[in-house]
Amino acid sequence: MNFQQLQYLAILAQTENYTQAAKMLHITQPSLTYAIKKLEEQVDLTLFKRVGRNVRLTNSGRIFVKQSMKAINTLNQAVEQAKEAEKPQDIIKISTLRSLSTRWLPFSLKEFLSQYRNRTTPKFQFTSGAVLSQTIVKQLRAEQIDIGFCSKIDNLADIEYYPVYEQQLKFITPLGHPLAAKKAVNLKDTLDYQYITYSKAAGLHVALNQLFSICGGRPQSRFSVDEDEIVAGLVAAGFGVGIVPEMNLLATLPLKQLPIVFPKYRRFIYMATLKAHYQSPAATRFIHYIRQTNHIHY
Template identity: 55%
Template structure:
């Protein structure tokens, strides 16, 4: 930083280094100690302070034995110049933070994507772009799609991987993954030996259903409407894994997408023959949200790699 001063048509410049030297000397009140802290020679420090005093036409220090102390003018100047240094340091921090933001991508996703699909996608993207500076920030997942989209609208995230929850124009949904839906039952359930299932045959039994604020609840309502009726709900939960856990414990039957740990649970997984329905998952972004260069690059990669036309 250079500060330009015009005093009776005499021009000079004060630089940031001089102010930094001044701040250290004002604290130590000793040229030798200040020079050691600044990792410069004492003559260099002396010259910088003398030049500064000449530029502002004021004596900043007076000698006290082997030390120095600030003059009254020096106290005033140091106090105000330290304020300037603090403002400048904050400006530098903001610039550095902006640089970090330009390389950061804030994402959140459904938990069902977190164990396999998403980590693999991120690894493949980083291997292709060869940019070690890109940083993915994993926001704590709110668990279900509606909350993710609300967070996206509040600009808490850059990208969400979730279900489609509405048709408002401010959100762009890119379909990136198709999942089949399965009926799951306890292993000793009357339907457990079926090779496939007509959903109408399941309504005689209580279901573990999804809470109304989840994306999958909306999709299942379409299936139930096609069948002309809705199941009796024994429990309503928000997570796929909660449905699977309750079914395995014998609290009812349920409909879930493919989950990584389904085969480890005490339950049977049965393809749904009617109505045929596939669940789509999406990459969701806010239409008017600023995307960093790193985020733009990742969005383009996902659209190229995963977009379902």
């Protein structure tokens, strides 16, 4: 008894006619008749009885077909799984700003992967260490990654941006600072205090300079750094005040977070891709998923 015989048996049980079954199987009727006869001899059972020009399953035939169908399904699944294992696994390479790495992005990945319960799950590969938006663009252009999540850098014709997340900015002060007693701040009232500012390489450098210009001045910079976490750490240590994106780290540090009431500012994080880059099927599905589930209104 072999897999082919069981397939022949299943089709004949379905059609109850040798001629029709043979056509569906693309074999001759005598070949099908011989295969079924050999199967009956091997299992020592009469599986079919003739009814005119057709055939019907015997009682023992019904039981045998029912159980053999389970075997066929199991074998088919084994073949499909083995074929799937031979395929190169889909790896989606991602680079992201740290501020997204503990909240928005992990939960987006979880929801996306929940769609793969009965399929091979794609793997995600993340770049390690601190990443700036300019660095992410360089990685995209070098095709080291498939997708980046970063601030938008204007006038880049080869990069496609799609807004996925609106990130709130927080004014932060050391505990015990004169401004820590406030419930919210107008940035005009903060210009006399020393700031921890961003270097020109940081995505927020230009945006914060624009906010200070609206306020009619620019604060003194105690330190100029690249990363949000360093700004928060220096503020917590008492070196000055600062403005950072909302992030989980802030709740763990000895500092005060305050909303900014003036000037109003909306900061967006974008999904960035290189227009000329080939995206794997898994990466394409992930890009489509992010677009479908994140609708940001400017």
